[in-house]
Amino acid sequence: MRFSLLALLAVALGSLASCDTYDNDPYRDLIVVEAVMQALEPVPPVFLSTTIPIDQEFTPQTARRVNDATVVLQRLDEAGGVLEEVPYENTAEVGRYDPVIGVGFPTPRVVPLARYRLLVDVPSFDPVRAETIVPDTFTTVIPPISPATYQGEGEQPTVTVTPSAFPGRQTVYIFSILAVDQEDDPDPTMLTPFARSIYDNFDEDDEDDRRDFLQESVFGSSPLLNEAGYTVNPDGTRAVPVPWVAFSYYGFHELSASAVDDALLLFLSTQAAQFTPTTLSPGEIPNITTNVQGGLGVFGSYARSTTTVTITPD
């Protein structure tokens, strides 16, 4: 009798397990928003597209663009009231929307620490809304010593910047390095030794991989880095040493420090987790976190300061 009860429980558990199913929803197109504002710069264009099924061909230039949207950018006050509104219109470039500016009026510039809202309405889709708060501006007060000998003793480039600010949290930076001389035609003979050994390790017949590597190395960036990791000088400025590994080429470089908003912080960190190892199991791919309600992509902002340095071989 008791054994029968156990068997009954086992059957019940088996039934429960078969009911505890977990299936995916069918694929559906979602609106993808791309609009990234830089503090003090003119408001940027807005790009609209949709996702495509994973098994279809895709390039950013040939993705399904959205041409029939109504796009409005609003600058808000603290209470959420509209201080400024910029309508957008579709351009000749499919999926691109530019601000509509009256003749003789300058394009509005992005206000530091201001809150912006983007409204996108696309027929047959739910309304798409997103907000961002623009990080405060900052400046480079001491540029690195230039030229600097690659891996030379005491010659590591260091940038000293004023602090940025972001409501409710410390500043988070991305540092970008652009090898200006290599922008048009990257020259492998100008690669620094580590980058050169990676380049040499590609199969000689695999020209595409080599070309992609050369191109990606021209303009590279750091991970997201917290302000707390840098030395604070007595005057409140931050000294930011630039690691040698960040330089893939010799020559003239632009160094940019960018303070990012929450939208970019979450978008970039979760986007990286889709393609680089984390503590997640391989094959477990969470979606990229977006601040776009009703869609995907990012409506973000950043503040940037740029300086230059020339790196010479040892």
Next chain:
Amino acid sequence: MPDSSWRSSCRFAFVVLLCLLAGPLHAQTAPERATVNGYVRDAQTGETLIQATITIAGTTRGTTTNTSGFYTLSGLTPGEVTLRFSFIGYADQERTLDLAPGTLRLDVDLESTLLDAEGVTVEADQPIEEERAVGVTQVSIDLVERIPSAFENDLFRSIQLLPGVKSANDFSSKLYIRGGAPDQTLILLDNTTVYNPTHFFGFFSIFNTDAIKDVRLYKGGYPATYGGRLGSVIDIYNREGNRNEFDASLGIGLLASRVGLEGPVNIGGVRGSWLVAARRSTLEPVLAALRETDITGIPDSYYFYDVNARLALDLSTRDKLSISTYLGQDRVDVPIFDDARFILDYGNRTFSLGYTRILSDNVFVNTSATASQYFNFPVGEFAGTEFTRDNTATDFSLRADVEWLPSARFEAQVGVWGGHLDLLLEDTFDQQESFTSKIGSNYLQSYVQTVYRPFADWILTTGLRLSYHGSGEYVRLEPRAQLERTFGDRAVIQFAYGRYTQFLSLVSNESFSGFDVWVMTDTGLGPQSSDQVVLGLKTKPARGYALDVELYYRTMDNLFELIPFLQDATGLPYEDLFRVGDGYAYGLEMLAEKQVGRITGLLSYTLATTRRRFPARGNYPGVNQDFDTGEFLFYPPKYDRLHDFTAVVEVGLGRKWTFTLAGVYQTGQAYTLPQGRYGLRGNPFGNTDLNGLYSAFLNTERLPAYHRVDVGFTKEGRFFGFADYELTLQVLNVYNRRNIWFYQYDFGSNPIEQSAVEQLPILPNIALKLDF
């Protein structure tokens, strides 16, 4: 204000307390009786035997030896009684005694008779009483040494064959037990917590089977004598060494070689034994050959070693002292192209000083002082930019357990385990400190457990555990209870409930354990907790056969893990580094064993489900959010598998040949199949494309089923007349099934190409062990 779980714990604890009190009241009414106690040992080596069974012939009443190999049978009626001593792999021994009131000390030596000359298991049957606790499995080290395995016999890979235990992949020996992550299993070596039980970055475990005496796996619903982890316990005891004669062994394998030395000791009349077992990888010639090829990324050096040592002394007939230690380390040094190098050292050190005393006729005391340290020190240098990490988990503890067995119907155990745990993590990048976390905590756990037999065929085990953790000042009460009803000596039904608390969590990756980092609770980050219920049926339908069925359900609350997307933790409040979620798991496990005869083995089946949920918290955005409702949903972690079949068969072929087969069939693991993709036109921070993958929900798809068969032959004999040898020839994955580990996506192709990363192909293995 106390939360509801605390109130429910207190309510249940009150009921448990009533049960705890019921036994002693009954015990005090017992008339004068006889008691028999003593040690049960291996006749050949003098090693004590853990969980050996002592039954009163003609009855179902009995007891088992404790972790020191000591037993006590109290409340016996004076007069003639026959006791039967048995242990798996040993011949039964019966002793007829004429008991007088009082206590009789009776130490018994059992003869090992695991296999006869024809390779037939002649004795392994055990009374149902021996398997009393629910969810417990005793792991046979002899079987571990014969189960085919990649390169090296491995305890954890053998445990992965048991029902309810799953592996993440062929490259990992980590244990996923009853839906729990690896950090939910407490791993004890001679009462010392081991924090990273892996060599070779997770490929196999650190436990040298030459040194192990006993392994006990508590898969769930474990008793109040253990604590600190949500799910399960693996309690490992090293051998004490041969008390009768000097013995040496030498083992040579494809990956590592081993040496073992042991023998008796006599220090000023104090007798005892000692043992040293060491193992070191022997990969240097292989690496040297590989470096001569075009293959890149071959380490300049790689090695691991481990040393187990133990000294056991009988200070008197009542007092025993033991000192044991484990030292183990892995080191790899890999050049990466030009101008870059990566070096990793990681390992464990443990030390244990144990003292046991027979305090009185029915009171046994076991005390220990332990120290354990896990460390990993990776150093990387890339193009003149160096990063380093100093990570240690250092644990010092004192522990005391007292067993009191006053009558046949009642026994009790109380214990206390306190100590201090320090977790240190210091990262530097480019010569600058980039992240530092130093967190330490005192901890104290105490418990009381009683076993009460109100009737001959009913046993009620109740326990209460109180846990204090200094970091965050958390106190938790953990009631445990088990009720069982025996049906003669052939069947027992068991029901168990327990509440469990875990103050630690492991930051790890399923494919690489060399960077594992332990973290703990603190203010604002509370402990993890779990409630478990287990219903079990254990039967012995015929002599030498066993059939067990268990059902379980467990909750998992307040699970905390490092946020997987975090790129820089500097300057963030400690509690903001973690995501916090919950989960549940349930399952059915069936295990059929044939324990005697020419053909022995086990068949197991597991039906299991486990789920997790991590909603948004602070800076953490959450995962698996319903696009339309915004609700965060439960999802299966990768190691969730619905069906799991395992077969292990051993056949005695005669002339000292044994054939072993291990086969596994498992439904595929969960993974995320992206449904759609998108990409941004520009990237203001670099030339890397900002592509994105999208799936409505996480881990909805299943990899193809995993299946594999491994076979092995073992030959025992004399090696040129001066040593006993054991030659092992094995083939893993005999039909070269290319099981899939995971899929990766190539954005360089258009449309995206999905390619499979495969697991182990067919592999041979050969090993020779000499016993001098």
